[in-house]
Amino acid sequence: MDLTWIEISKSALTNNIQQFRKIVGPEVLLCACIKANAYGHGLLECAQVFIAAGANWLAVNSLYEAKALRDAKIEAPIYILGYVALEDLAEAVELKCRMVAYNREMIEKLGTINKPVKIHIKIETGNNRQGILLEDLIEFTKYINSHENIEIEGLTTHFANIEDTTEHSYAELQLARFHEAVKKLESIGVNVPIKHCANSAAAILFPKTHFQMVRIGIASYGLWPSKETSEGIHLQPALTWKARIAQIKTIPAGELVGYGCTYKTVHETKLAIIPIGYYDGYDRGVKDGYVLIHGKAAPIRGRICMNMLMVEVTNIPEAQLENEVVLIGKSGPYGSEQITAEQFADWAGTINYEVTTRINERIPRLLV
Ligand SMILES: *Cc1c(COP(=O)(O)O)cnc(C)c1O
Secondary structure: OOOEEEEEOHHHHHHHHHHHHHHHOOOOEEEEEOHHHHHOOOHHHHHHHHHHHOOOEEEEOOHHHHHHHHHOOOOOOEEEOOOOOHHHHHHHHHOOEEEEEOOHHHHHHHHHHOOOEEEEEEEOOOOOOOOEOHHHHHHHHHHHHOOOOEEEEEEEOOOOOOOOOOOOHHHHHHHHHHHHHHHHHHHOOOOOOEEEEEOHHHHHHOHHHOOOEEEEOHHHHOOOOOHHHOOOOOOOOOEEEEEEOOEEEEEOOOOEEOHHHOEEOOOOEEEEEEOOOHHHOOOOOOOOOEEEEOOEEEEEOOOOOOOOEEEEOOOOOOOOOOOEEEEEEEEOOOOOEEEOHHHHHHHHOOOHHHHHHOOOOOOOEEEO
């Protein structure tokens, strides 16, 4: 029996992709970002549902993820967003992966492999993470084009601050630099077929960032890129994280609970022990959080342990051994009570992205 598992709603994932199809229209490619184990939702499970729902491309961070997709017979175009080591480039080419390019060394190596490969030039527009400087673009492009087997399929960049819709001047600056890159390439007769820069927030908020493809991550899972972005599209969260109660007991008033003795019971207290801890990805930093049991809030008592946590169920008399516990998601007879990833992120002092991606990969993901 699984003591913890994650239910992924197929209809929610499908809805989210279809919502984006409506926003971008029939022509723009939808690239679903499934890096980080599909933001914790399950790589292969999500890949299949996204493709069936109408996503055109899949984006991963690393070669091992691309390999897992190909091993599962997924034939959709795969775009690797992260770095591929020079010695692994041949394998990436073999797996027919598109790759992001910003190093001369990579191009040189791809040239020696001498098999057809499609690359996407990444421009530095202000994130100052990955990408080549605008002033180096023409020289880099000419160098790429001196290799017959390498095709420049894409031109791309990534926004640093598009989620904050109250202030988009920095995003506008980045977009202007991206347009400048397009012009520079046109000036030397290079017309790149797939220009793309939009993540979820940009795709939702700024149609002028759609170009030929959008790369949607967090919103594909029904989560919002930021508080400011929660409008204009009807998203459904797909993930529910569940576990089972491992013990119930009643302890007297004045007892201390957990490591560090941080919680003291103020009255006779019924505790439930949940077999989930920070190893599973339940953030140890959670303060004032709760879980849902029979649709009711059971507050966390004491510190989160490595493999366990304790909650108070004094007010949930029906709670019994092995009953279901909801850590994230909906609970109760009508799913009326809910712990969102955003709520959890507030408890842990982080963002929803980190909350779901941190959920341990060995926990089963079940499509429902
Ligand atoms: C992860 C990622 C995305 C998706 O971002 P979301 O905010 O989750 O939509 C898009 N582009 C790049 C380069 C990424 O790394």
